[in-house]
Amino acid sequence: MCISNKIGPPVEGEDFFGREKEIRKANRLLDSNHSLLLSAPRRIGKSSLAKRLIEEKKQQGWKCVYIDLEETTTEEGFLRLVIEAFKENGIWKQLAEGMSKGLVSVLDRIEKISLGPVDLNIGKREEQEDLYKNLKELIKHDEDTFIVVDELTLFLGILNKSENGAEKVAFILNWLRSLRQVSKTNVRWLFCGSVGLRNFTSAMNLGYTINDLMEFGLGELSREEAEGLLSGLCKSEDMEMGEELINYTLDKLHWNIPYFIQVIFSKLAEEYEDEVTKESIDIAYNKLCSENYLSTWSERLSEYREFEVPARQILKSLSTQPAGMERDAMLNILMTGQDASKVEEIDYLLSKVLEMLENDGYILKMDSIRAFRSPLLRDYWFNKFVQ
Ligand SMILES: Nc1ncnc2c1ncn2[C@@H]1O[C@H](COP(=O)(O)OP(=O)(O)OP(=O)(O)O)[C@@H](O)[C@H]1O
Numbered sequence: 556m557c558i559s560n561k562i563g564p565p566v567e568g569e570d571f572f573g574r575e576k577e578i579r580k581a582n583r584l585l586d587s588n589h590s591l592l593l594s595a596p597r598r599i600g601k602s603s604l605a606k607r608l609i610e611e612k613k614q615q616g617w618k619c620v621y622i623d624l625e626e627t628t629t630e631e632g633f634l635r636l637v638i639e640a641f642k643e644n645g646i647w648k649q650l651a652e653g654m655s656k657g658l659v660s661v662l663d664r665i666e667k668i669s670l671g672p673v674d675l676n677i678g679k680r681e682e683q684e685d686l687y688k689n690l691k692e693l694i695k696h697d698e699d700t701f702i703v704v705d706e707l708t709l710f711l712g713i714l715n716k717s718e719n720g721a722e723k724v725a726f727i728l729n730w731l732r733s734l735r736q737v738s739k740t741n742v743r744w745l746f747c748g749s750v751g752l753r754n755f756t757s758a759m760n761l762g763y764t765i766n767d768l769m770e771f772g773l774g775e776l777s778r779e780e781a782e783g784l785l786s787g788l789c790k791s792e793d794m795e796m797g798e799e800l801i802n803y804t805l806d807k808l809h810w811n812i813p814y815f816i817q818v819i820f821s822k823l824a825e826e827y828e829d830e831v832t833k834e835s836i837d838i839a840y841n842k843l844c845s846e847n848y849l850s851t852w853s854e855r856l857s858e859y860r861e862f863e864v865p866a867r868q869i870l871k872s873l874s875t876q877p878a879g880m881e882r883d884a885m886l887n888i889l890m891t892g893q894d895a896s897k898v899e900e901i902d903y904l905l906s907k908v909l910e911m912l913e914n915d916g917y918i919l920k921m922d923s924i925r926a927f928r929s930p931l932l933r934d935y936w937f938n939k940f941v942q
């Protein structure tokens with residue numbers, strides 16, 4: 556077996572390449588009882604890394620759970636996902652003598668939920684609080700357990716817009732925090748998603764609900780890993796690609812995240828006849844700029860809500876300026892057509908937008924200049940939204 560070309564879903568098993576240093580670091584933190592916040596740009600390999608950690612921890616005998624909150628938009632849906640995933644992986648306690656009536660009835664509901672749709676009855680605040688409290692007590696805190704919650708910010712952002720959204724968000728974040736605060740708990744958590752969780756919670760004065768989490772970053776692949784991934788993919792398809800061409804490709808991508816390597820490889824493989832050349836690499840790159848592989852970067856800007864339009868204005872201008880732009884020039888763009896008295900307000904808006912775009916990996920700050928982090932993304936943007 557060897558690595559195969561996968562573009563889109565998280566990669567697992569043989570298809571997962573590299574990241575040894577990050578895995579060692581995460582293991583060290585988890586083994587010393589830390590819970591983690593994996594904050595990293597889009598498509599950098601967060602979910603794949605989380606799944607790999609789950610595989611490793613399972614082999615060490617830990618109980619593991621992966622919950623993808625992209626699958627739900629409601630509080631009820633959130634609870635259902637948690638209840639089912641915990642049930643499937645043996646996280647809930649068994650029925651035992653001496654258990655309170657409340658716990659027995661919640662255990663009964665857990666059983667039923669796993670058999671089919673059951674009303675969770677969380678309409679009333681007291682009933683809901685009781686349910687969360689009982690669920691907390693039903694978790695086996697004494698066993699080594701690893702729970703990954705993917706796309707938490709995305710889910711909370713949607714929930715926040717529903718009726719009484721802010722209250723629901725605060726409740727869930729506080730509940731999750733209280734699970735981590737149980738004395739001598741052996742349950743460790745990993746929350747992943749875009750970096751937004753810190754921004755999101757601090758904007759809602761809920762920063763304290765996640766301040767026990769250890770920040771865990773994930774960047775591009777090291778040059779050695781990037782070379783290894785590209786040459787591994789070539790081998791799997793019996794494609795010849797010497798060191799010089801591998802370097803030419805990686806230099807052209809510049810920001811070597813595994814997704815970009817996988818997508819450019821897929822284009823090269825599509826056109827491959829009997830050799831790869833610099834020209835065929837250029838053609839593959841240009842195709843990426845005109846096709847939809849990178850559309851996720853545009854689509855996901857909708858999560859920026861009121862910041863989406865200014866973010867698009869900034870990205871559009873930056874895509875025409877490979878060398879980058881000064882902050883003042885960007886402010887001028889946002890001020891176009893605005894009353895001069897709004898300059899302070901718009902200046903603040905610009906700071907927010909730039910911070911979000913930096914966190915999500917769209918742009919990079921070098922001294923006072925901001926530019927697209929990836930030439931590929933920049934050329935795609937130019938092609939799609941300017942040309
Ligand atoms: N370790 C890896 N080895 C090989 N390919 C990888 C690796 N990590 C990520 N990829 C590539 O990147 C793609 C996206 O990976 P993944 O879903 O893990 O990223 P993500 O950061 O969770 O993305 P999103 O921001 O969309 O949630 C995969 O389909 C695969 O092409």
Ligand SMILES: [Mg+2]
Binds near residue numbers: 601602603705
């Ligand atoms: Mg993901």
